[in-house]
Amino acid sequence: MNTMAALALTQNLRFTPTPPLKTLKQHQRPNPKTLKITASSSSRLSGRKLRAAVIGGGPAGSSAAEALAAGGVETYLFERSPSTAKPCGGAIPLCMIDEFSIPLHLIDRHVTRMKIISPSNLTVDFGSKTLKSHEYIPMLRREVLDSFLRSRAQSNGANFITGLVTDIEVPDSYSSKPYVIHHTVNNCKRSLAVDLIVGADGANSKVAKIIDAGNYSCAIAFQERIRLPDEKMEYYHNLAEMYVGDDVSPDFYAWVFPKCDHVAVGTGTVCAKQNIKGYQRGIRERVKEKIKGGKVIKVEAHPNPGAPASEACAWPCGACWGRGGVCDQVFRRRNIFRGEIR
Numbered sequence: 005m006n007t008m009a010a011l012a013l014t015q016n017l018r019f020t021p022t023p024p025l026k027t028l029k030q031h032q033r034p035n036p037k038t039l040k041i042t043a044s045s046s047s048r049l050s051g052r053k054l055r056a057a058v059i060g061g062g063p064a065g066s067s068a069a070e071a072l073a074a075g076g077v078e079t080y081l082f083e084r085s086p087s088t089a090k091p092c093g094g095a096i097p098l099c100m101i102d103e104f105s106i107p108l109h110l111i112d113r114h115v116t117r118m119k120i121i122s123p124s125n126l127t128v129d130f131g132s133k134t135l136k137s138h139e140y141i142p143m144l145r146r147e148v149l150d151s152f153l154r155s156r157a158q159s160n161g162a163n164f165i166t167g168l169v170t171d172i173e174v175p176d177s178y179s180s181k182p183y184v185i186h187h188t189v190n191n192c193k194r195s196l197a198v199d200l201i202v203g204a205d206g207a208n209s210k211v212a213k214i215i216d217a218g219n220y221s222c223a224i225a226f227q228e229r230i231r232l233p234d235e236k237m238e239y240y241h242n243l244a245e246m247y248v249g250d251d252v253s254p255d256f257y258a259w260v261f262p263k264c265d266h267v268a269v270g271t272g273t274v275c276a277k278q279n280i281k282g283y284q285r286g287i288r289e290r291v292k293e294k295i296k297g298g299k300v301i302k303v304e305a306h307p308n309p310g311a312p313a314s315e316a317c318a319w320p321c322g323a324c325w326g327r328g329g330v331c332d333q334v335f336r337r338r339n340i341f342r343g344e345i346r
């Protein structure tokens with residue numbers, strides 16, 4: 005479970021360590037359903053439960069909080085802004101539905117057709133040719149998925165705190181002192197002492213900095229939700245489009261993904277974050293005929309954990325949303341498209 009990457013762990017928590025997922029073949033990867041976390045008793049805890057704080061209520065944090073709470077750990081899940089959606093495409097690999105027990109009613113669209121469109125508008129269709137008859141790409145809205153995962157963590161016993169973590173006091177390595185999470189709730193300063201922390205606070209992670217977890221890249225993503233006239237929406241009803249080219253992103257792809265009653269048009273970049281609005285104009289230009297008459301109903305911009313194309317085999321996210329799935333395939337195709345090789 006990659007969530008544990010930024011884990012500050014004291015003791016009294018048992019889980020089976022696994023090698024990095026990237027090094028494992030699909031069949032060797034741990035199934036989150038069978039991952040068991042068990043809090044053991046200890047004289048140090050003097051009759052109380054082990055107490056954990058999970059910082060960040062995205063998919064990684066909520067999944068970690070759910071597993072900890074279900075394992076008998078007194079768990080606090082911190083999320084600074086539960087109502088803000090991330091401008092992430094929201095396409096997930098089909099295997100995630102089963103691995104993370106995602107209810108089917110959360111899925112907006114079953115995408116069975118994908119087009120990847122090159123800088124000179126060459127189009128490769130896949131999906132209908134590569135997917136088996138029962139396969140599809142589940143298309144979700146992140147605000148729906150994230151809120152479901154947080155609620156499920158709560159129903160497993162996690163305490164949810166809408167609050168911004170501002171600082172963490174880290175005890176010396178051999179100290180028996182707790183970690184102290186300083187945070188604000190409704191502008192009031194609070195603190196909470198815990199035995200362990202899980203950093204799942206996404207891009208620009210405060211936890212990673214505080215525990216000196218090393219450097220990693222993050223991406224900026226921009227996305228507009230656009231409600232289309234019915235006949236234009238019909239074109240996208242089971243179709244996802246990915247666009248590559250320097251006009252839409254120097255190191256990523258731009259997308260038009262169908263959602264419940266609208267499309268999400270967005271892009272991202274790791275290496276040229278300051279130009280993100282220009283890339284968004286680029287994707288709008290590329291699809292202008294297809295979205296003509298559409299009404300923008302929401303605009304989102306946010307740093308997201310993301311990987312540059314060279315590391316595209318897995319997202320550096322706790323729950324591995326997207327690993328080996330759509331994103332992976334798109335990145336590989338993108339590299340092919342860079343040289344316009346056919």
Ligand SMILES: Cc1cc2nc3c(=O)[nH]c(=O)nc-3n(C[C@H](O)[C@H](O)[C@H](O)COP(=O)(O)OP(=O)(O)OC[C@H]3O[C@@H](n4cnc5c(N)ncnc54)[C@H](O)[C@@H]3O)c2cc1C
Pocket residue numbers: 059060061062063064065082083084085090091092093094095096097167168169170204205206207210223224225226256271272273307308309310319320321322323325326327331
């Ligand atoms: C352009 C782009 C497109 C993408 N498209 C897809 C896609 O189609 N499919 C897919 O599966 N993946 C996609 N991804 C990847 C996906 O967005 C990430 O992998 C995923 O969001 C990681 O989840 P997470 O829980 O680790 O972090 P996040 O989702 O970023 O969650 C971190 C949470 O921590 C909270 N937080 C941060 N700091 C604090 C603090 N100090 N106190 C309290 N809370 C805090 C934040 O508010 C946030 O909610 C995309 C990424 C990018 C950049």
